[in-house]
Amino acid sequence: QVQLVESGGGLVQAGGSLQLSCATSGLPFSSYAMGWFRQAPGKERGVVAVINWSGRDTYYADSVKGRFASSRDNVKNTVYQQMNSLKPDDTAVYYCAADDRRSWYGLFQGDVDYWGEGTLVTVSS
Numbered sequence: 001q002v003q004l005v006e007s008g009g010g011l012v013q014a015g016g017s018l019q020l021s022c023a024t025s026g027l028p029f030s031s032y033a034m035g036w037f038r039q040a041p042g043k044e045r046g047v048v049a050v051i052n053w054s055g056r057d058t059y060y061a062d063s064v065k066g067r068f069a070s071s072r073d074n075v076k077n078t079v080y081q082q083m084n085s086l087k088p089d090d091t092a093v094y095y096c097a098a099d100d101r102r103s104w105y106g107l108f109q110g111d112v113d114y115w116g117e118g119t120l121v122t123v124s125s
Helices: none
Strands: 003-007 010-013 018-025 033-039 046-051 058-060 068-073 078-083 092-099 119-124
Touching: 003 092, 018 033, 018 092, 018 119, 033 068, 033 078, 046 068, 046 078, 058 068
Parallel strands: 010 119
Antiparallel strands: 003 018, 018 078, 033 046, 033 092, 046 058, 068 078, 092 119
8 A cells, every 4th residue: 555644744934944754565665756836726736846756857846946856765654845945935735745656747737646645835924
């Protein structure tokens, strides 16, 4: 059974930082591209960041470039997202996602094989 479990969400003031983690089990993690999506109240879920199987190739939505950074540990089967300079507009439920292709391209297009249950990030002004 595949599981993706996010953690690290919470309440933070604008300008602050958080690090999200997504621990996975039940899949050959090092063969999967991983990504982070978010859904704000009243809005559709959208991609935030994606990372290829090795961790050496990443891509970010324009709204978070320069502020967010994704990384992964293929020994711990975990993907991370460091979020800096947080803004109130970053408030959302953040979801971890996995795609069984090594490249992140499909994931960036929304082609997701597995989802986590999400973790809430609230940024106060």
